[in-house]
Amino acid sequence: MNKLSTKKLTAKDFATDQEVRWCPGCGDYAILKAVQKTLAELEATPENTVFVSGIGCSSRFPYYMETYGFHTIHGRAPAFATGVKLANPDLDVWMVTGDGDGLSIGGNHMLHVLRRNVDIQILLFNNEIYGLTKGQYSPTSRPGTRSPSSPTGSIEPSLNPCAFALGAGARFIARTVDTDQKRMPSILARAQQHKGASFVEIFQNCIVFNDKVFADFTEKAVAKNRQLHVEDGKPMTFGPDAEFGVRRIPGGMALEAVNMEEAGISEGDLLVHDEKDHLLATMLVNKSGVDGFPIVLGIVYCDPMPSYDSQVSKQVADAQETSPNADMKELLFAGATWSVT
């Protein structure tokens, strides 16, 4: 892209000429569209944007983005993304991964990229199944999931990605749904603007191997009753007429979802979301979907701290400032030397 061009880019300008090869009806299409739209809205420059991925259906994502892209190896995208960012901190780095790639084979790297707070956006497409290898259960599959590798039902408890990210020390945690084209772009934009690692879990429907696994809260008929979209500074309400709300159980710490009218309370009695409240975020992600509590979506946690890459750059810059004449000759002759004549 020519930097001098004043023509504003559209979502289409971020699409490549490559044929998209996801299954028809795959949730990935919607996410791709939302990402392209977001980049256009952010007026991102394609040449300064890099998409890095691992292996899996979601990891084909970079091939469809008219930016720089690196489709790497299974589970290791966080490490590649870290290297890209350390080499050139000016680049806007996006990482695309899935529940198998990011939380099973790559769980270790996910932990550390979040802990270090490398300034990248991590989009974790969670479809609770291994798609590319034809349908085995994944670490986020619900216990009892029947799959080719668990014909009598999986027996492993499932991992909660957002709780994992919080535990790892992530400073930005958000969650959205593939089909939610209305809200996803603004969440992605916030993730992009956040300095540090931004973790966005996207519930993504795998139409072939795990169809409708999220239907209990994404189907139109139930969505409003089952989704809680949190917003910083706003009381936590949900329901078709915002008739439900979240409060602490009277006399206790735990959260509960209540019908305000039945409980005889008003909006003023509800919990107000605070993005910087780590404890609240912890409770929300752990309560999400449990015992009738709604699925928590939106920006659950955002409390920036200096990013790893910025601090690495600073240490290098400081060293260069302290030793402005550091050259190879000085380095070679460092320490005790003696002359032989």
Add this chain to the structure above:
Amino acid sequence: MATNLAHSKATGGDTESSSDNDLQLESVVIRFAGDSGDGMQLTGTQFTHSTALMGTDLATFPDFPAEIRAPAGTTFGVSAYQINFGARRVMTHGDEPDVLVAMNPAALKTNLDALKHGGTLMVDTGAFSSRNLTKAGYEENPLEGGDLSMFNLIKLDISKMTLESVKEFGLSNKEALRSKNMWTLGLMLWMYGRQRQSVIDWLKGKFAKRPEIANANIAALNAGHAFGETAELSGDLGQKSVGKAEVQPGVYRTITGAEALALGLVAGSKLADLNIMLGSYPITPASTLLHQLAALKQHGVVTFQAEDEIAAICAAIGASFAGSLGITSSSGPGIALKTEAIGLAFSTELPLVIVNSQRGGPSTGLPTKTEQSDLYQAVYGRNGDAPLPVVSASAPGECFFAAIEAVRIATKYMTPVILLTDGYLANAAEPWPVPDFDALEPFPVSFVEPDQEDFRAYRRDETTKARNWAIPGTSGLEHRIGGIEKDYDSGNISYSADNHQRMTDMRAAKIQAIANDIPEQVVALGESSGKVAVVGWGSTYGPIFRAVESARAEGLDVSHIHVRHVWPLPTNMGELLAGFDKVLVPEMNTGQFSTILRDQFLIDVIKYNQVNGQPFKVSDLSARIHELAQ
């Protein structure tokens, strides 16, 4: 042999010069051995520095246990440092010590076998308590029987004399005893006419925040030195003179392989006009390189201590993708973990330097011992057809040039390069003529210029076949690469059968053609044809050279060939080897380079292998060469 107490000329003052009736020696091998906590590595390094500053040539061999602090007094906790220094060119750390300093019974037990018959054995009697004797497995005190009569035994209560010398500093008994290595060093420095000043400067710097410790150590050092001067000892405990070596004029410094490697990588990056991004995970004996480079931020070096070996290499590859020189460093087990990522770097044709400081294997093996058994791993160890250039370093200082060569090949040919060194090279020190950086030929990389019409990610240089390097941040060159087979031109995904054949052939041909861009194989010593060629690679250079040299001095028809470019091999290699009746290949493995030479040239090489965690002894090699050459 009894110590001769005849008077030596005591020279006054703080003179370091040797006395008139001292012994003139051509070279000496000293081994300092003690408990892991006795500071033997420091003693050895400081003796080395002082010796180097005197213009004496030297080679060292630090040999320490894998345990950081094994229980005190045990045989498996013994740490040793051997130095060979002399007035002639020193090529190895020496087969057998002339002098063994044993700081406790365990050190005596584990090192006595190595001591030359008739050699000098100095022991700290203060450490030969019944408890320590038991821990070392001695039923009786070996100092008291006649078992050591074949050596020149010098019994000194170093512990007691050290305590005396540091009394005024009010240290605890335990702390005070820590200075006994400096007392010993002081005596040894006196014995071989070395200067103390470099040690004193070093102690002051090291203990800048604890001057009482620095002063106690300096007092102990001086006391040991004064003991030598005033005890009126001579003969085997007298002062000896080791002359300066005839070396090429120039400015010298001491250097270990790990230091030279770090300097070489930085030099290479400057010659390539790139910044370094080292991704590394701590592993013995490779961690030193991470430490060295982490301290060079002022040269634009970025180091990343990753969460594991895989992340270390992946971050380095990511950095190369973004326009840095990606480097990763490890040892065999870590390289094994990096294998899949190496394949990606090979397939995406990105520059990368992979340093393997080899150690004893397989598995965890012998972490602190040296071996050359990762050659198969370097040359063959990947899934798919993925040949890689493999460069090996042959001596501590030579690591500098091997590193530059690895960077040159990686950037010129857009490929990962494996740089093989080993535990011995990493830790061993030698005097090094500091090279003239300005005389080195730069090889700056050029990235694709922005906004190229018709840009293709996999378009290649006509000569090198390297694909062009377009880095993120450059407008108009946006492209995607990955591990899936790529189209020959665009780099887009291609599952075409013909394309895969073409790409596989192209990648292999590109690597093979590097043979045309490396020097022809030369003969290190001897004629380029004849009866026996001794062919080595890596850190065996010193012992092979010495063994061949002495065989030739006896009139035997033997030549030494030492290979730096293990893959691809120099173009004249086959022809060169064919000129010899017999080809002997000594390696610290079970015959890996032999396999490669047999495979490549169909010649019946003779294997000579050793995997005892130690470098070759010149005498062992000489014996085999004699059998073949006579």
